[in-house]
Amino acid sequence: MPSGKKIKLVIFELLELAAFSIPTLVVMEQFAKTYHNIMNNSEKTHYWLIVSCSIAYVASASLLIWVPVKVLFFKKRHLYQKIKGWRPVMMMYVVLTTLPSFSFSIAMTEVQKSTNDTISAAIPDTLPDLPVSLVLTSLIVVDIIEKLRIYPLRGELKSKETTEIHSSTLQNIKTVTEQVHRNEENSVPPQPARRTQIPQPRRTNTESPTLNVEGPQEPCFDSGVLRAASSSDPRSEIFLGSFLLWSDTIEMVRVTGHPAVYKSGWVYPVYIFSFISLLRIILTPQNPLSNCVGVLLQDIPFIFVRLSLIIVLGTITPVLGLCKNILVTLSYVYFNHLTKFRVFSTFEVS
Template sequence: MASRRIIKLVVFELLEFAAFSIPTLVIVEQFATAYQRTRTIHEKTNYWLIVSCSIAYVALVTLLIWLPVKVLLYRKRHFYKKIIGWRPVMMMCVVLTTLPSFSFSIAVTEVQKNINGSADVLPDTLPDLPVSLVLLCLIVVDIIEKLRIYPLRGSQKSNEDGHIHMTSMQQIKTVTEQVKQSDENPAGPQAAGRTEMSRPPGATQFPVPLAPQEPFFTSGILRTMSQRDVRAEIFLWSFLLWSDTIEMVRVAGHPAVYKSSWLYPVYIFSFISVLRVIFTPQNPLLNSLGVLLQDLPFIFVRLGLIIALGTITPVLGLCKNVLVTISYVYFNHLTKLRTFSTFETSLF
């Protein structure tokens, strides 16, 4: 058992370190290649100098920051328990890897743009691999950090909630049935007294919202298809969570964007949206931070891109950002006002 835990720990640490170091090396190598093309001399002194600096940077931050923090987190468990609401590993990846990678991605286009002072020398399309690699490595580290508390072997009983929900739905009568039963069999004085005593003074009785009952399968192929495992859902939601940022970064590869000054706000606000990964998955502030750091800034960026350059970014993405922002403000803040405080449910 101990050996399996050690193997799991070693594999996770190697994957995290690879995701921490590889993006910087790849992006800086791309910058070195672009810078070498601007030189009239064919010698590769500048190229190897830039590449060696990137290797030295990765080695330096690994020895001075990455390894000490890792050792401190594993050896000082009491210190790790005091860290509430944020993840040090994700902060190191965002600050030490993602930020330099985005900066050098901008520098690649700027170096090529400065040739003869024109942007016409830029290629028709920028390579997608370096930028995708940066976000992929960040998502991999996020998945590993979420997956640490779960075993990799054995089945995870994650479909018990559906069974509990179905059992409770069978035991609890609907509002219509309760009203009908109260009309047919009126409760006695003692029952009425108990009902009034159980209700807090001054509390308002709201109708119970009705919703379609969810199916629950106990056998056959449908039961196999309805199984859910939280470990598999970690992979799914980790990628879906960053789909908006991924699409925004891909917009930076459009010729109309990276050949203009729109490259800067796209990368800047994409990096700002990445800052959410520093916080823990169950942090109560995560929803508001998602709106403030991603949806609200993306509204202005996408709207500006559509007005200035056309529909190079999907209108669906703009609608998503607008609806998420409006729904968050309305349901969390406006519904507390007197005008919107009336509780109501659908008839069906």
């Protein structure tokens, strides 16, 4: 009887392999079908040629890159533990699956637009949603699986187990402050403590008070139905957070289905900047650079793309998305950089 860890490993690897292979096959099959309809040829030579090329590409990428890297990391755990700040699995998915899928999606629209006037009716009013949704859903699934690997799938996850998981990932890391305190304790001899009373200055109206945020208290339920309703598990929050993280990119890619976008040159910047926004998934979830990279790769480019689309084509993209990108960018710049200057400082400096 195989153990639970082996069953979990096999299921995760099969799901990741399916998410790695199926999107490319589906997108290239859609491209082959579109090309066959445009050619108006009874023979399906070109159709099966494109399909066979897609199968050959997926098989070669899986057998030559995906599987060897997976086996290497499984056999050589010390190599995998030396990687800091980025995830090789997500990089392989973005480069080998997402990039070809987006490329063939653009090629599909170009083939439809290159037809002459006699068969211009073959151009659909909207692009099919299946290829784009499948690519992004597979990306989210791979991201969820990579985050769930450190958690058990069975049993209740207690707070003690959560702290142990986080502490195991941060072990053997000594901060500079701990080293400084240890050096001070070793160099300075112990001295008897003295009780001193420091007079507290009177607070005037010009002085800013200490930060004491007041607000409604959070409830705490210890029994009954409310306790079961208020329970939370980080394993379920991974699913919610992963889909919310890519909601902005999903909405941007879906804009390409509008005929005013994919029948014009706007399909190129939308797909290009959407793919660039996906590159931040290569970073680990707790990477300190994730916020900065998210603003630089997603919010700032999306501001210019959405603003241009609204000006030229109208509100085919929601204004709410543009407001989100602007507010996220301004809040990041203000609270992380501008508040360090004296003009934006809360306290007066003499």
